[in-house]
Amino acid sequence: MAWNLFKKDEPDPNQDLENRINASLQKARQDKRDAEASIKRLDSFARDAIVDAYSAFFENAKFSYYKDQHKKTALEEYAKMKEKYKAKMDAEVAAQCDRIVNGYLNQIELAKSKMALYDKLLEQYEGLKLKMKAASEQEKRRNELKEHEERLKSMDESSEHLAEGYVQSNELEDIKNEVLFREEYLNQLEKLSLEFDDKENYSGALAYKDEVDKMLQNLK
Numbered sequence: 001m002a003w004n005l006f007k008k009d010e011p012d013p014n015q016d017l018e019n020r021i022n023a024s025l026q027k028a029r030q031d032k033r034d035a036e037a038s039i040k041r042l043d044s045f046a047r048d049a050i051v052d053a054y055s056a057f058f059e060n061a062k063f064s065y066y067k068d069q070h071k072k073t074a075l076e077e078y079a080k081m082k083e084k085y086k087a088k089m090d091a092e093v094a095a096q097c098d099r100i101v102n103g104y105l106n107q108i109e110l111a112k113s114k115m116a117l118y119d120k121l122l123e124q125y126e127g128l129k130l131k132m133k134a135a136s137e138q139e140k141r142r143n144e145l146k147e148h149e150e151r152l153k154s155m156d157e158s159s160e161h162l163a164e165g166y167v168q169s170n171e172l173e174d175i176k177n178e179v180l181f182r183e184e185y186l187n188q189l190e191k192l193s194l195e196f197d198d199k200e201n202y203s204g205a206l207a208y209k210d211e212v213d214k215m216l217q218n219l220k
Contacts, residue, residue, distance in 0.1 A: 014136055017176055021132060024183055025125045031189070032118035035111045042111065046104035047071040050078055053097035057085050075101075106205035113212040114189070120219050121182055128178055135171040185215060 051061055051070050060066035074081075078101065082094065189212070196208040 014132075014139075014172060017172065017179060018129075018132055020179055020183070021125055021128055024179065024186060025122065025129075027186060028118050028121045028125065031186075032115055032122070035114045035118065038111045039108050039115075042104045042108045043075070044071070046101050046108075047074040049097055049100045049104070050074040050081070053093055054081060054085060054089070057081075057088070103205070106209070110205040110209040110212065113209050113216065117185070117189070117212055117216045117219070120216060121185060124178075124182060124219070128175055128182075131171070132175055135175060139172065182219075185219065188215065 048071065051058060051067055051074055055061040058066070058070045061070060082089075082098070086094065192208055192211055196204045
């Protein structure tokens with residue numbers, strides 16, 4: 001039995017699968033946090049743009065304290081503000097501000113769609129972890145019973161049919177396929193991010209959002 005001293009440990013495919021699930025969970029959680037932070041940042045940028053463009057109509061807008069006060073309601077009052085000051089506002093500046101604000105709002109809607117997709121992926125990955133645990137425990141029980149079958153077979157040839165009746169479970173293989181399927185969603189999001197990463201295209205976020213929404217619909 002000395003050969004056992006030199007026998008290399010075989011990689012555990014179940015452990016590898018569990019590690020992949022945990023890694024995907026961690027990535028989805030981080031990406032969701034990034035999307036949440038992005039929404040807050042974009043909301044602040046949109047409010048800044050409004051106050052900057054309409055600063056002439058805000059009291060003491062050049063001072064940070066008053067600017068912060070005006071920012072609190074800038075988005076909510078934006079439509080009324082445009083109507084109220086359109087006769088006094090430079091048309092080119094107003095149009096530029098409107099384009100920028102809408103661009104930020106489009107980015108916010110995109111981030112919200114991403115969050116919905118990440119929420120769905122997180123929910124499904126948590127479900128896969130539970131399925132993985134149940135399947136691993138079931139496989140362990142089957143392997144233990146297999147040892148009993150082999151023991152009986154060696155003791156009594158009439159028990160040979162017990163071993164022949166053993167069927168390997170495909171549950172873990174199914175879980176692996178599900179993990180690979182969801183990993184592709186995370187990969188696709190990264191590809192879309194590169195494809196639509198055009199800072200000069202204010203409407204690009206809407207096309208990106210449409211693709212994310214399609215992914216969410218297809219994710220059963």
